[in-house]
Amino acid sequence: MTALRVRRAGPGDRETVKRLISEAWGAPILVVHGVTYDAAELPALIAERDGEVAGLLTFHLDGDALEIVSLNAFTSGAGVGSALVEATRELAPARLWVVTTNDNLDALRFYQRRGFRIVAVTPDAVDAARAVKPSIPLVGEYGIPLRDEITLEIRL
Template identity: 55%
Template sequence: MASIHVRPAVPGDHADLAALHEREWGGPFVVVHDSRYDLRELPALVAVDEAGGFAGALVHRLADGGLEVVSLAATAPGNGAGSALLAAAEAVATAAGADRLWLVTTNDNLRALRFYQRRGLRIVAVDPGAVDRARAVKPGIPHLGEDDIPLHDELRLERRLTGPEVRP
C-alpha cells in the first residue's frame, strides 16, 4: 500500500475532483437526506500518493454540531486513501469543535458499510424510501445498486467524537 498524504483541495485539483465525482456520482451533484448538494461548493480534502498522484477525495460540511461526509471516494480500492481521508476529516471535525462525524450511504453499499463500521461508525438511522425520493430530483440514480440489490433506502452512520461512545 502506498503512503498517502491528505491536504485541503486547491484549485489545481479541480479536474481530478470533477473526474472522480463524474465516475462516482454521475457529476458534481449528490442528493442525500432529501437535500441536493453541489460538491464543487463544499470543502474538500484530497489524498495524494507518495508520487504526488491523486488518490481520492472527501467532501464535507459542518452542520448541526457535526461534520458530515457528503462524498468519499478513492481512485482505487485498498490504496489507503479512504482511511487517510476519514482520519483527516475527523481531525477537521475535532478542530472545529464538532461532536460527531457522520454520513449517509445506501442500503446496497455493503462495501461502504463494512469500511465505515470497521472504522468505528455505527448505523444510527434508516430512512426507508429516501433513495426513491431522491430519484425525483436526480432521475439518473439507478434502481439496482451493487450486487443487483434494489436501491431504496439511506442508512445514516456516525461516530461520536466526544462523550461516552468515543472510540478508543
C-alpha cells in the same frame, strides 16, 4: 511507493473535484437525505500518492457535526479511504456522520470497522432522491434494489 498525503482542496482543485465526482457519481450533483449538494462547491480533502490523486472526500460542516458527503478511494485496500476519514476526525468538532444506501455493503463494512454506528434507516429515501437526480439507478451494488438511506455516525 511513496507515502500517502492528505490535503485540503484549494480553489485550483475545483475542476478536478468536479471531474472526479462526475466520473464516480454520474454528475457533480449529489442528493443525500433530501439535500442537493454541488460537490464542486463543497470543501474537500484530496489524498495523493506519487503526484496522483488517490482519493477524494467532500464534506459539509454544520455546527458541531461534519457530514461526509462523498468518499472515493481510487485504489481499494491501499489505506486511502481510511486516511481520508482519519483526516476528517481532525476537522469535526464533535460528531462525524455519513449517509449511504442499503445496497452499499462495502461502505457499511468500511464505516463500521472504523467505529461508526448505524443510527437511522430512512426507507424509500432513494426514490425521493431519484426525483431530483433521475440518473440514480434502480438496482445498485450486488444486484440489490436501491431504495433506502442508512445513516452512520461516530461521536468524537
